[in-house]
Amino acid sequence: MLKYKIIVAGAKDVGKSSLINRYCDNIFNENTLETIGVAFKRKEIKLKENLKIELNIWDFGGEEKYRILFPAYANGATAALLLYDTTDKSSLEDIQNWVKIIDESSKDIIKITIGTKIDLKEDREISKAEAIKVSEKLNCYGEPIGTSSKTGKNVEKVFLYVVNAIMEQELQVCSQCGEFFSKKLKICNFCGENIELNMAL
Numbered sequence: 001m002l003k004y005k006i007i008v009a010g011a012k013d014v015g016k017s018s019l020i021n022r023y024c025d026n027i028f029n030e031n032t033l034e035t036i037g038v039a040f041k042r043k044e045i046k047l048k049e050n051l052k053i054e055l056n057i058w059d060f061g062g063e064e065k066y067r068i069l070f071p072a073y074a075n076g077a078t079a080a081l082l083l084y085d086t087t088d089k090s091s092l093e094d095i096q097n098w099v100k101i102i103d104e105s106s107k108d109i110i111k112i113t114i115g116t117k118i119d120l121k122e123d124r125e126i127s128k129a130e131a132i133k134v135s136e137k138l139n140c141y142g143e144p145i146g147t148s149s150k151t152g153k154n155v156e157k158v159f160l161y162v163v164n165a166i167m168e169q170e171l172q173v174c175s176q177c178g179e180f181f182s183k184k185l186k187i188c189n190f191c192g193e194n195i196e197l198n199m200a201l
Contacts, residue, residue, distance in 0.1 A: 001044075002182065003054045004166055005076055007109075009102075010083030011094040015116035016059050018149035019083065023159055024057070028150050038073060045163060050190065051180050053163060070101050077102075078170065079110040079162050082138075084131070086115045086146065087123040092134055099138045110165045113144040114158055119151050141165050 008016045017039065021027050024041045039059040046052050058073055074080070080102050084092040095113065102109050113135040115126065131144040145161060147154040171180045176193035187194050 001052045001054055002171075003056060004078040004170070006055050006057045006079050006081065006162060007074055007077045007102075008057060008059050008081045008083065009070065009098040011085070011088075011091040012061070014083045014085040014088070014091050015149055016083050019081075019114070019116065019147060019155060019158070020057055020059050022149040022152055022155045026152075028152075030150075038069060043159070045159075047163070047180075053166070055159065055162070067097075067101070070098070071105055074102055074105040074109070077106070077109050078166055079112065081112055081114050081158070081162065082140070083114045083116055084126065085117055086126050087117055087120050089125045092126050092131060095134065096138065108169075110162070110169060111138065111140040112142065112158075112162060112165065113138075113140050115144050115146040117148060117150075118146040118153065119148040 008020060010016055018028060020041055021029070024043050038061070041057045041059070043055045043057065044052060045055065060070055060073065082095045082098055084095055099111060102111065113131060115131055128144070128146070135144050142161070142165070145154055145158050147158055149155060167180065170183055172183045172195070173180055174188040174191060174193050177188060177191040179188065179190040181188050181190060
């Protein structure tokens with residue numbers, strides 16, 4: 001099984017824990033307590049018979065005092081979900097602070113912007129166009145995805161989107177057996193095909 005570390009970052013009260021709880025446990029609580037420091041959950045995804053991926057999802061408290069912990073936990077991450085609250089304009093601006101820390105840890109971390117609380121349409125302060133502009137400026141993967149942990153809208157989509165991005169960056173298909181395996185390996189761990197040898201030929 002392939003395992004990947006996913007970090008979830010954003011300002012206080014943007015809905016990081018709610019998104020993770022909805023995805024991992026299919027629950028939503030209006031009175032979710034704020035994350036003290038760091039929280040962690042696992043989720044296994046079966047993409048095909050011989051391809052399982054385990055996402056190790058790290059949730060960071062959004063308060064300023066916890067950000068000192070972030071660089072250490074960002075180390076080794078494959079992807080980062082950058083959450084902003086669509087009803088709070090300042091939360092989109094705050095993403096830039098998280099990206100700065102992430103980029104200092106590794107330029108290879110896949111960054112994806114996620115809008116939360118899209119069910120609160122009347123309170124919306126951030127348009128999709130504004131979010132796209134920020135996302136492009138920060139070199140994030142694809143366009144921002146709007147979600148609602150309360151209704152469940154697009155929550156599953158977010159993590160499938162992450163997995164697709166990871167597969168593009170981290171995995172390759174064996175020309176011999178057709179299975180996916182890590183780009184870090186030079187030999188397919190399913191059939192033993194030597195990728196380097198084939199490229200040389």
